[in-house]
Amino acid sequence: MNSPHPSWREAWTAALYADEGFYRTGRPIDxxxxxxxxxxxxxxxxxxxxxxxxxxxxxxxxxxxxxxxxxxxxxxxxxxxxxxxxxxxxxxxxxxxxxxxxxxxxxxxxxxxxxxxxxxPCDVVEVDESGVVREVLVDPESGEETLGSEVDSAWLREWWPIAEPGERAEIxxxxxxxxxxxxxxxxxxxxxxxxGHTRDDRPPYGSLRSYVSGRETEVIPDGTRDVTAxxxxxxxxxxxxxxxxxxxxxxxxxxLDAGRPPLELATTDPTAYLNALAAAGEAGELVAxxxxxxxxxxxxxxxxxxxxxx
Ligand SMILES: C[S@@+](CC[C@H](N)C(=O)[O-])C[C@H]1O[C@@H](n2cnc3c(N)ncnc32)[C@H](O)[C@@H]1O
The missing domain is CATH 3.40.50.150 (Vaccinia Virus protein VP39)
Structure with a gap:
């Protein structure tokens, strides 16, 4: 079980917050x-x-x-x-x-x-083939994972119990x-x-994701992309x-009102109609x-x- 690789929590922390980390070098809006x-x-x-x-x-x-x-x-x-x-x-x-x-x-x-x-960042765990919950370790350069030590976590037992081989959770x-x-x-x-999720709808294989430049990408804690769960x-x-x-x-x-403006407004005040339509679109996005x-x-x-x- 000796792996040279860090836990997900360690790798994730470095990827986002070390000196050259994702959030030290760029803005979320990009x-x-x-x-x-x-x-x-x-x-x-x-x-x-x-x-x-x-x-x-x-x-x-x-x-x-x-x-x-x-x-x-x-x-x-x-x-x-x-x-x-x-x-x-x-x-x-x-x-x-x-x-x-x-x-x-x-x-x-x-x-x-x-x-x-x-x-x-969280510790990430996975149930191995024998039903033992283990820490997931990750190579920060490739994203390749291995399983490390057994984990005994009261938080997991209370909030996100996992038992089937292959199931994962973020603590x-x-x-x-x-x-x-x-x-x-x-x-x-x-x-x-x-x-997020609640006890009734936890994702069985966890929810680690990466994003960069407006698109979802492979989850790798290498500092070039966001890591989120x-x-x-x-x-x-x-x-x-x-x-x-x-x-x-x-x-x-x-x-907040996401309703569309009345169509008559388009005739009586086209500018107001267009403004109201744009606002309704933005409101719609916020409540989608x-x-x-x-x-x-x-x-x-x-x-x-x-x-x-x-
Ligand atoms: C996903 S972005 C969200 C930014 C903004 N709230 C938004 O909704 O667009 C997460 C932000 O959290 C910042 N952040 C992470 N940990 C932080 C901390 N401990 N203190 C202050 N900012 C932190 C990151 O630098 C990053 O800008």
């Missing part, structure tokens, strides 16, 4: 589209800020600051906006937006983390701990948004006492079935606002 890249997402978040009277918005894993820039245009300087990101501050970010490498100790207002948890403990650490700093509302959202929610909603439900509560609408919002509301949880 590789994939997220809700944060759509202006109406920020419009919905600004609605949440207004309803809850948040003094501060912290965007954890802020990418290129796209959501914060859109929020700044909507909210002005009255609300403190802070991006937390391991990547450098984007050069075109409005000067009043703060940019930090780590979360502040206290957050008074709203904490959002869109598509952060799926990038937190979500690192995500639970990371989000609990973030939420503990918040007085207000904390929301993690991500793709869906989030065990029920486990994370339990760790922080969060309410779970789909993005479709959450954005609906914030008033089998798309962004199926993302999970994990909402912890420490002040009992109830905006999204009631």
């Amino acid at each position: 590789h994939f589209r997220t809700s944060a890249h759509l202006g109406l997402f920020a419009t919905s978040i600004s609605e949440l800020v207004r309803r809850e009277g948040s003094a501060t918005v912290v965007d954890l894993a802020a990418g290129g600051g796209e959501m914060l820039t859109a929020l700044h245009a909507l909210l002005g300087d009255g609300v403190e906006l802070i991006g937390v990101e391991i990547a450098d501050r984007p050069t075109n970010l409005p000067p009043s937006i703060g940019w930090l490498p780590e979360l502040p100790d206290r957050i008074d207002g709203l904490l959002i983390a869109n598509e952060w948890l799926d990038n937190i 979500g403990e690192t995500r639970d701990g990371a989000w609990a650490n973030a939420v503990a700093r918040v007085s207000g509302t904390a929301i993690a948004i991500d793709y 869906h989030v065990a959202v029920d486990s994370v929610a339990t760790a922080v006492g969060a309410t779970i909603r789909t993005q479709r439900e959450a954005l609906g509560k914030l008033g 079935k089998s798309g962004l609408g199926d993302f999970w919002w994990l909402i912890t509301d420490t002040r009992g606002h109830g905006t999204l949880t009631a």
Whole structure:
């Protein structure tokens, strides 16, 4: 069982976050589209800020600051906006937006983390031919895998039990701990948004994926591509006492309307019609079935606002 190769968790961490790692050398928007890249997402978040009277918005894993820039245009300087990101501050970010490498100790207002948890590396395990659960090791250059030591994990037993030879899982403990650490700093509302699964629909062979330049590609932790895995959202929610909603439900509560404009508007005000049609298209993308609408919002509301949880 002696392999020269690291565990998936070690290789994944280096691939994304070492000096030459994927997120040190590029921006997410160059590789994939997220809700944060759509202006109406920020419009919905600004609605949440207004309803809850948040003094501060912290965007954890802020990418290129796209959501914060859109929020700044909507909210002005009255609300403190802070991006937390391991990547450098984007050069075109409005000067009043703060940019930090780590979360502040206290957050008074709203904490959002869109598509952060799926990038937190996990140990990956697989059941061998004798029914023993083993750590999966990986060659960072080729992506070739071997099985390592036996793994005994309470998290697996509780959240993602696997027993059949060939079945795999990603151990979500690192995500639970990371989000609990973030939420503990918040007085207000904390929301993690991500793709994921619950105990009823875990993917039997795990969900490791890689993306680069807008397309899915072979999963290799070599630093040239993203490495991601869906989030065990029920486990994370339990760790922080969060309410779970789909993005479709959450954005609906914030008033997002994906309905098409009335056809008469095309005659009476063609420009308004085209603008409304474009907005409906963007809203449709944010709430799409089998798309962004199926993302999970994990909402912890420490002040009992109830905006999204009631
Ligand atoms: C998939 S991207 C999402 C970016 C943005 N939230 C969006 O939705 O477009 C993940 C981001 O998380 C950032 N990231 C990962 N770990 C981080 C950490 N511990 N602190 C701050 N940013 C982190 C990466 O640099 C990357 O920009």
